[in-house]
Amino acid sequence: MGIKVHGVPQGGASIRVLAALNEKELDYELLVVDMKxxxxxxxxxxxxxxxxxxxxxxxxxxKLFESRAITKYIAYTYENHGTPLIYKQGKEMADLAVWMEVEAHQFDPVVSKLAWELVYKGMFGLQTDEAAVEEHTTKLAKVLDVYEARLSKTKYIAGDAYTLADLNHLPGLKYMMGSKVQHLLDERPHVSAWCKNIMARPASAKVLNMDKQA
Structure with a gap:
């Protein structure tokens, strides 16, 4: 029957799933959901x-939903395909679990609020709340300070190999690039290098450029 993804090519959570499938070099069918x-x-x-x-x-x-659960399913079910994306034991596994939680509970909630203010409100003809932007920019700066310290010691956020902890950041990083908060990435050399590295991966670039190719 093959793998089918019901989503949107430019949608944040869909990006995670499609990038994971690409990293695993798996064939899949994207069935675009008409959100409008x-x-x-x-x-x-x-x-x-x-x-x-x-x-x-x-x-x-x-049949699965929730993008992070789906990426875990892909990584474990197809562990012998493409990029491993996971650690399976010891301290490396523990570090992976920690940084996946950090992405989900520290990074993504703040970036999502900024994306709403800086990207989506304009699409709906709504006025940006500048006070909210300032508040969440400050919060995100503190999160990225922690990332900068971490990435001064490791190539990737959960260790020295690319994993789901990195991949799951792709939607948030896409929103930040080209926005008024991109400077938060650029001002932190280790974060900036990490961001450029993971976004330039062929599996990532293929997904991130989907909307441009449409």
Whole structure:
């Protein structure tokens, strides 16, 4: 039956799943969900994700939602394909678990709020809340200070190999690039090098450029 991804090529969470599939060198079919018509809030999509959010994945009889859960499934199920993306034991596994949590609970919530203010509000004709931008820019700077210290010791955020902890940052980094908060990356040399490194990976670039190719 093959792997099917129900999502949008430019959508943040979909980027994670598509990049993971590319890193694993797996064939898949992207079924674009018409968000403007509200297809994600209707059947049959709700049978894949009852919360009505993209992406969702089908792999034979397996049906999954939540992008980080999907990337874990891809990494473990297809561990012998492409880039490993995970550590399976010891301190390396523990570090991976820690930094995956950091991305989900420290980095992404702040970047998502900035993306709403700096990207999505304009798309909906809404006014940017400059006070909110300032507040979340300050918060993100503190998070990236921690990243800078970490990346001064390791090539990637969870160690010396590229893993899901790095890959899961791709949507947030995409939002930051070219925005008024890109300077937060540029001002931190280790963060800047890490960002450029992971975004330039062929598997990442293929996904990040999808909307430009449409």
């Amino acid at each position: 018509s509200g297809a994600h809030k209707q059947q049959p999509f709700l049978s894949l994700n009852p919360f009505g959010q993209v992406p969702a994945l089908e792999d034979g009889d397996i």
